[in-house]
Amino acid sequence: MKKTFYLTTPIFYPNAKLHLGHAYTMTLADALARSHRLREENVYFLAGSDENTQKMVDAAAKAGTEPIAFLDGIVQNFMKLYSSLNISYDQFIRTTDTRVHWPGAQALWEKIVAAGDLYKKEYRGLYCVGHEAFITEKELVDGKCLDHGTVPEELSEENYFFRLSKYAGALRQKIESDELRIVPQSRKNEILSFIDSGLEDVSFSRPRRANWPKGLGVPVPGDDSQIMYVWCDALANYITALGFGRDDALFQEFWPANVHVIGKDILRFHAAIWPAMLLSAELPLPESIFVHGFITSGGRKMSKTLGNIIDPEELIETYGAEAIRYFLLRHISPFEDGEITREGFKDAYTANLTNGLGNLVARVMKLAETHLPKPVERPKAEHFPQEYWDALNGYEINRAVDMVWSRIQRLDERITNEEPFTLVKKDAERGRALIGELVIELYWVGRLLNPFMPNTSATIKKAVLENKKPENLFPRL
Ligand SMILES: [Zn+2]
Numbered sequence: 478m479k480k481t482f483y484l485t486t487p488i489f490y491p492n493a494k495l496h497l498g499h500a501y502t503m504t505l506a507d508a509l510a511r512s513h514r515l516r517e518e519n520v521y522f523l524a525g526s527d528e529n530t531q532k533m534v535d536a537a538a539k540a541g542t543e544p545i546a547f548l549d550g551i552v553q554n555f556m557k558l559y560s561s562l563n564i565s566y567d568q569f570i571r572t573t574d575t576r577v578h579w580p581g582a583q584a585l586w587e588k589i590v591a592a593g594d595l596y597k598k599e600y601r602g603l604y605c606v607g608h609e610a611f612i613t614e615k616e617l618v619d620g621k622c623l624d625h626g627t628v629p630e631e632l633s634e635e636n637y638f639f640r641l642s643k644y645a646g647a648l649r650q651k652i653e654s655d656e657l658r659i660v661p662q663s664r665k666n667e668i669l670s671f672i673d674s675g676l677e678d679v680s681f682s683r684p685r686r687a688n689w690p691k692g693l694g695v696p697v698p699g700d701d702s703q704i705m706y707v708w709c710d711a712l713a714n715y716i717t718a719l720g721f722g723r724d725d726a727l728f729q730e731f732w733p734a735n736v737h738v739i740g741k742d743i744l745r746f747h748a749a750i751w752p753a754m755l756l757s758a759e760l761p762l763p764e765s766i767f768v769h770g771f772i773t774s775g776g777r778k779m780s781k782t783l784g785n786i787i788d789p790e791e792l793i794e795t796y797g798a799e800a801i802r803y804f805l806l807r808h809i810s811p812f813e814d815g816e817i818t819r820e821g822f823k824d825a826y827t828a829n830l831t832n833g834l835g836n837l838v839a840r841v842m843k844l845a846e847t848h849l850p851k852p853v854e855r856p857k858a859e860h861f862p863q864e865y866w867d868a869l870n871g872y873e874i875n876r877a878v879d880m881v882w883s884r885i886q887r888l889d890e891r892i893t894n895e896e897p898f899t900l901v902k903k904d905a906e907r908g909r910a911l912i913g914e915l916v917i918e919l920y921w922v923g924r925l926l927n928p929f930m931p932n933t934s935a936t937i938k939k940a941v942l943e944n945k946k947p948e949n950l951f952p953r954l
Pocket residue numbers: 605606607608612622623624625626
């Protein structure tokens with residue numbers, strides 16, 4: 478039987494356009510998914526959107542649209558971006574999907590109830606709509622939320638609470654021992670010290686307010702006055718997508734997840750609340766959580782106010798999706814914050830794609846087309862260096878891409894040193910043999926590029942197998 482590989486991405490809020498940070502998360506995940514398909518594993522890749530939220534209700538109201546219709550439009554845009562970036566997801570889950578998502582979220586809730594881990598109590602606090610959460614006095618400046626500039630509402634309400642505190646010891650042990658592997662180590666340390674600072678029980682529901690739109694919010698089983706709040710709704714998507722609580726064939730096949738790909742801002746939810754919920758429900762924990770940093774521009778986190786937002790659509794239009802994927806995967810460290818500017822992007826494009834890979838493909842295939850009577854024989858066995866897989870298994874995706882560029886450089890150097898175009902004129906047989914070797918080397922470059930730049934990879938393979946120079950891959954701008 479084929480090895481399975483299940484990876485998930487965060488479900489983003491469809492209250493605004495996706496920015497380059499979202500594109501980054503999806504591209505990292507896609508590279509991993511493709512790298513496991515390259516190993517001939519049975520891969521399941523989940524994407525989705527988190528829709529039952531106050532932010533969303535507000536955004537729809539502002540747009541003067543019914544929430545579900547509003548959501549449909551934005552989700553279409555998500556899918557359009559994913560499609561232009563060539564994100565090869567298998568399912569897009571929406572948490573307003575009453576057929577796919579709700580039964581599983583409710584089944585999970587009931588398991589947590591059965592474990593005695595949900596209780597009702599009064600909650601009092603300052604609620605910030607922008608945060609979609611209660612905030613503390615410390616987060617206020619002049620009575621307004623520091624991040625959103627709005628005055629929070631004072632709320633007192635009955636909520637169900639989840640006994641997160643009960644699982645502190647078990648979580649610590651699972652994470653410390655790497656039974657639940659948090660990558661990179663710095664994020665593992667961060668979550669361990671968060672656990673050590675003391676875990677408090679968390680609110681799992683909200684009263685259903687009179688003006689709350691129909692069709693949004695998973696009803697709490699057995700209590701019509703409440704709807705689920707974030708955790709048991711949003712995080713549950715990772716199992717409801719597989720049919721948990723509904724039809725569990727996929728769940729049996731793919732759970733536990735091999736990796737949840739997330740950004741550093743949602744580490745606590747994924748590495749504390751979510752595994753605690755799974756422990757409570759007696760379900761297996763995911764194998765690993767890969768935590769990436771943020772993309773910055775001009776040294777600052779992208780924001781509307783700073784005017785340094787880079788729209789992925791704009792980059793795709795100018796450079797093409799393959800170039801965006803290349804830049805994000807190679808020039809941004811997957812574990813730290815990474816810088817992108819329009820100038821930096823353009824320089825990398827020209828140096829490494831136009832003059833680098835694009836030029837190499839053109840030179841080698843021009844030689845092949847001119848001097849080889851027929852295509853080279855395709856290598857029989859796949860051969861990928863172990864260090865390439867090691868880098869990918871450690872989520873050091875940039876290191877894996879670097880390895881491909883070292884080969885590109887070596888191939889360039891070989892052409893410079895061995896001058897195949899001169900040799901083939903002096904000694905046709907030896908010249909052809911050398912060109913054949915270069916073409917095979919180019920074939921491997923193409924194969925190794927498969928997870929990162931799938932279209933370029935396919936173009937190179939086709940060019941080699943047809944012995945034909947392809948169209949200019951990365952035109953000079
Ligand atoms: Zn706020």
